[in-house]
Amino acid sequence: MANYRNIPRVPVREQDPVQRAANFEEVCYGYDADEALTEASRCLHCKNPRCVAACPVNIRIPDFIAALHDGDTARAAAIIGEDSSLPSVCGRVCPQETQCEGSCVLGIKGEPVAIGKLERYVGDWQLEHGAECVRTAPRNGRRVAVVGSGPAGLACASDLAKMGYGVKVFEALHKVGGVLVYGIPEFRLPKERIVAREIDAVKALGVEFETDVIVGRTVTVDSLLDEEGFDAVFIGSGAGLPRFMxxxxxxxxxxxxxxxxxxxxxxxxxxxxxxxTPIYVGRRVVVVGGGNVAMDAVRTAKRLGAEAAIVYRRSEKELPARAEEVHHARMEGIEFRMLTNPVEVLGDDKGWVRGIRCVEMELGEPDASGRRSPVAKAGSEFDMACDVVVMALGTSPNPLLAATTAGLETDRRGCISADAEGATTREGVFAGGDAVTGAATVILAMGAGRKAAKAIDTYLKNKR
Amino acid sequence: MNYPILEKRLLAENIWSMTVEAPRVARSARPGQFVIVRAGETGERIPLTVADYDAERGSVTIVIQTIGVSTRKICTLEVGEALTDFAGPLGHPSEFVLHPDAAEGRRYLFIAGGVGTAPVYPQVKWLHEHGVRADVIIGAKTRDMLIYTDEMRAVADTLHIATDDGSAGFHGLVTQLLEQLVAQGEHYDEVVAIGPMIMMKFVAATTRKYGLKTTVSLNALMVDGTGMCGACRVTVGGRTRFTCVDGPEFDAHEVDFDEAMRRQAMYRSEEQRRAAIEAERAAGHVCRIGLSNR
Incomplete structure (x- = not known):
């Protein structure tokens, strides 16, 4: 295979930027079979694969790529399936450039293997062919309640179901999927074609879902354990509370x-x-923030017909959003105002937004996060006209569960305290994902859900 | 999920009462809380206060005024049909429910306006069952718009009626009746006002004069109702609070009502636009100037 290393990375086909800025269809088309095969041939199959170590769930990347290259897509899917339950989702939304692809040896001198696009290809193939080789253990008669149907909850639920547990997932909203459904836009993650089918695959394992249940209000963790007969509870309720400035x-x-x-x-x-449901967009939208959510919001505003701009207090280098999302946003005509920080929202005499007052920033000394902290330049105030301001400043966990569950401790940021395996301070109650870490990524939440599933299994086996 | 409608009753023009089968909500609901309701897969999530609940029967009663496309959609459903979603109970229960000891020996005055009369009922009922005295003023534009008078009479110590046109009870506004009651020497420890934002604003202004503790239940706009969206932001005591998770009840003297009223009207023009499209569609008219597909 050494000869193949000079093949350039296979470019991925995308919807035309001008066209896509006016619709909600998926931006990236992904690889077809030929493209996937060619890209798979670029992998060097390193003895010490750095990509595996850099993957938060340690997917055996060279092995699945080898299977794909051998034309055995089903085996590739099975290999990914050992470590990930949502390949079609993660292939689309993982920050590969800082994880697997960021550590690919080929990336040192050239372009890394397009691991994300290959994962997506395998995941989509699997959804298409319904080929998941489900090996479910016989039912063991024990039941686990899962709070939240986002990435953490789905991953935990499917692993537990495979181990033979009866699993019921409780979702507060009317639709299952958590952030995959309410947060990430259609043009980045198609809801019917991908998310709904990934969830169907979880349902096929025997996992039950109940929507419209707000745990902490409709039921409580205690009532699930004491009255509804669940033997353990996993909390994957995410970080849903928005911050304002x-x-x-x-x-x-x-x-x-x-x-x-x-x-x-x-x-x-x-x-x-x-x-x-209505939405007010106006003619000009300013989105404050630089993360993936900010990119999702600004590109959504553009698609709804507005002129749209990002305002971010640090420089482009510090943008926490994925490089691909920033690149896509630029191509779609999004304006970027870097080193700019809002100090006041301006309103008209009726109390509607008419603009936003900002200051220019410059980068000073590195802060605790290692990023250079922005400092306002004196006398640099200026106004930007706009009709809508979207605050994309991050989110924190909902305090409801901790407030209504005795013995469930949180840290000072409101995140549920849990050990590396997901055990909380309350016996029989486990947690993982954004509810524990604060807002992070789909793959980390999924990984935490899977770890917790193992811990729940151990806990219930010992309790027996 | 599906939530069958068990009973439906027209209370006044455009005001319907619906009793819905929702066993989980019925078991957990307390006075002061609300639910999020959705009719149909394309429906909006609408917050509505709980008007009554019966844990044994597994049913919850809501009262809805048809003011837009979504509320009309909910009200077109008949007994035997079902709501698509009925999520709750949401928000905090009333303070006296959380701290019943503190309510002992106190005398409450409830001021209910229009459709806001419905959520007052379970509160007065709860106090009545716990031996706490509560008078009630129900206000409406005119006699035909009064709702829940019989139910309320059964649980209130004294029920007062006020109509703007004098067609029933006191001729005038609820605030004028409140002033009259105070002038007559009636003593109340606390006032709870639920109704249109403008009514709550003026009740708050009136009771402030008397230094009378007053609680209001805000009906802010919401999407999820669980703290996720922040559409229901309200300024209370100079701080931004979320009506859904911090409320819906707040100290009336701390609420910025002008801001709350302005925020409540946020989507009014958008709603009117959609209602117009809906009416046109119903009349078989196809829009050719692009209104229906922006």
Whole structure:
């Protein structure tokens, strides 16, 4: 295979930027079979594969790529399936450039293997062929309740079901999928074609879902354990509470959280006139923040017909969003105002947003996170006209579960305290994903869900 | 999930009462809480306060005024049909439910306006069952718009009626009746006002004069109702709070009502636009100027 290393990385086909900036269809088309085969041939099959170590769930990447290259896609799917339950999702939304692909040897002098696109190809093939080789252990008569149907909950539920547990997932919203459904937009992660089918695969394992259940209000962790007969509970309720800046004018009409803006669009389909939920976009939208959620919001605003800009207080280098998302946003005509920080939202005499007052920033000394912290330049205030301001400043876990569950401790950020395996301070209650770490990635949440499934299994076996 | 409608009753023009089978909500609901309701897969999530609940029967009663496309959609459903979603109970129960000892020996005055009369009922009922005295003022524009009078009479110490046109009870606004009651020497320890935002604002202004503790239940706009979106932001005592998870009840004297009213109207023009499209569609008219597909 050494001869193949000079083949350039196979480019992935994408929807034309001008066209896609006006629709919600998926941006990236992914590889076809030939493209996947060629790209798979580029892997060097390193003896010490750095990509595996860099993957948060340690997928055996060279092995699945080898299987793919051998034309055995089903085996490739089975290899990924050992470590990941959502390959079609992770192939689309993982930050590969800082994980597997970021450590690929080929990337030192050239382009790394397109591991993410290959994973996506295998995942989609599997959804298409329904080929998941489900080896479910016989039912062991024990039941586990899972709180939240996002990546952590889905991963935990499917692993437990495979081990033979009866699993029921409780979701607060009317639709299953958590952030995959309300947060990540259709153009990055198709809901019916991908998310719904990944969830169907979990249902096929025998996992039950109940929507409209807010654990902490409709039922409690205690009532699940004491009255409904569950033997253990896994909390994967995510980090759903939006942050605001605390600046003047933030409650003017037209200032929304990215969560609200994206939930109206994704979960409630506000972009589709056959749905009843409204969304206000105006002519010009300013999105404050530099993460993936900010990119999702600004690209959504553009698709809803607005001029859209990102305002971020650090420089482009520090943007926490994936490079691919920033690149896509630029191609779609998004304006980027770097080293800019809002100090006040400006309103008209009726209390609607008319603009945002910002200051220019410059980078000073590195802070605790290692990033150079931005400092305002004196006298640099300026106004940007806009109708809508979207605050994409991050989210924190909902305090409801901790507040209604005796003995469940949280840290000072409101995150549920759990050990590396997911055990919380309350016996029989496990947690993982954003509810424990604060807002992070799909793959980390999925990994935490799987670890917790193992820990729950051990706990219940010892309890027997 | 499906939530069958067990009973449906027209209470006044455009105001319906619906009793819905929702066993989990019925078991957990307490006075002061609300639910999120959705009718149909394309429906909006609408927050509605709980008007009554019966844990044994597994049913919850809601009262809805048809003011837009979504509320109308909910009200077109008949007994035997079902709501698509009925999630809750959400928000905190009323303070006296959380701290019943503190309510002992106190005298409450509830001021209910329009459709806001419905959520007052379970609160007064709860106090009645716990031996706490509570008077109630129900206000409406006119006699025909009064709701829940019989139910309320059964649980209130004294029920007062006020109509704007004098067609029933006191001729005037609830705030004027409140002033009259105080002038007559009635003593209350606490006022709870639930109704249109403008009514709550003026009740708050009136009771402030008397230094009378007042609680209001805010009906802010919401999407999820669980703290995720922040659409229901309200300024209370100079701090931004979320109505859904911090409320829905707040100290009336701390609430910025002008901001709350403005925020409540956020999507009004958008709703009107959609309602117009809906009406046109119903009339068989196909829009050719692009209104229906922006």
């Amino acid at each position: 605390g600046i003047a004018g933030e409650n003017f009409n037209g200032v929304v959280s990215a969560n609200e803006f994206l939930t109206r669009t994704n979960l409630m389909h506000a972009y589709d006139p056959t749905y009843d």
